[in-house]
Amino acid sequence: MAWDPDLYLRFARFREQPALDLLARLEPRTASLIYDLGCGTGGAARRLADGWPQARVIGLDSSAEMLAKAQSGGGRVVWQQGDAAGAAAISDADILFSNAVFNWIADHPRVLPALLARLRPEGQFAFQMPRNYEQPSHTLIADVIAEGSWAGRLDNHLARPHVMKPADYYRCLGPHCADLEIWETDYVHRLEGEDPVFVWLSGTALRPLLGALDPGERPDFETALQAKLRRAYPRGDDGFTLFAMKRLFIYARR
Ligand SMILES: C[S@@+](CC[C@H](N)C(=O)[O-])C[C@H]1O[C@@H](n2cnc3c(N)ncnc32)[C@H](O)[C@@H]1O
Numbered sequence: 001m002a003w004d005p006d007l008y009l010r011f012a013r014f015r016e017q018p019a020l021d022l023l024a025r026l027e028p029r030t031a032s033l034i035y036d037l038g039c040g041t042g043g044a045a046r047r048l049a050d051g052w053p054q055a056r057v058i059g060l061d062s063s064a065e066m067l068a069k070a071q072s073g074g075g076r077v078v079w080q081q082g083d084a085a086g087a088a089a090i091s092d093a094d095i096l097f098s099n100a101v102f103n104w105i106a107d108h109p110r111v112l113p114a115l116l117a118r119l120r121p122e123g124q125f126a127f128q129m130p131r132n133y134e135q136p137s138h139t140l141i142a143d144v145i146a147e148g149s150w151a152g153r154l155d156n157h158l159a160r161p162h163v164m165k166p167a168d169y170y171r172c173l174g175p176h177c178a179d180l181e182i183w184e185t186d187y188v189h190r191l192e193g194e195d196p197v198f199v200w201l202s203g204t205a206l207r208p209l210l211g212a213l214d215p216g217e218r219p220d221f222e223t224a225l226q227a228k229l230r231r232a233y234p235r236g237d238d239g240f241t242l243f244a245m246k247r248l249f250i251y252a253r254r
């Protein structure tokens with residue numbers, strides 16, 4: 001699936017806040033090798049490089065488009081194309097950081113302990129994932145898929161609910177950690193502009209679906225979804241639209 005870095009960055013201020021909250025949880029321990037897994041356009045990787053000036057910082061992402069944007073932002077990060085779930089390529093890391101990426105990756109009970117095992121003793125693994133499957137932003141996409149001429153064809157492209165409940169992460173990571181902290185934050189974003197929730201989703205959850213639609217179907221799909229989203233997320237008299245989003249944070253130390 002292709003990413004559009006400029007569309008993704010339309011809401012940079014809001015998308016960045018969870019990354020800042022996660023960065024703030026890292027302990028200031030010495031580090032010589034740090035990965036930002038799924039670094040996207042590279043903002044958090046650059047902050048990691050600033051915070052640990054002695055460390056080699058690798059920004060790894062599967063998307064050539066996102067990496068090209070990251071590279072254009074400069075900094076001393078080494079940008080690498082690769083799979084964030086590919087633990088075998090990682091060894092002796094002191095920090096694994098990942099913001100809004102593992103929700104795209106399946107099989108957490110296998111993938112996450114394998115990554116944790118690639119850390120040096122006392123290494124830190126901090127990641128955040130949206131956990132919004134029951135919110136209208138996601139259920140309405142499923143409704144539109146079920147109602148149109150595209151029904152049946154798009155099911156495979158609907159975002160899979162890879163993110164588990166907090167207690168499931170406690171069970172799969174707890175036995176391997178010296179320290180494990182799990183928390184959730186409900187962000188309430190104050191978005192500007194026309195159909196801002198639709199635009200937000202176009203930069204992330206909708207990308208695989210929009211790419212799978214026939215070009216002729218796309219306007220009908222978009223109109224149907226925009227109408228539903230407008231009802232679920234009405235624009236206030238002040239012109240802003242409130243968009244609530246739950247995110248799950250995990251901080252693990254070996
Ligand atoms: C929502 S963006 C988050 C980007 C960045 N971490 C941030 O906080 O802005 C998700 C990123 O994960 C990347 N991604 C998704 N699956 C991946 C995988 N299996 N391996 C590496 N990167 C992946 C995408 O290419 C995209 O850049």
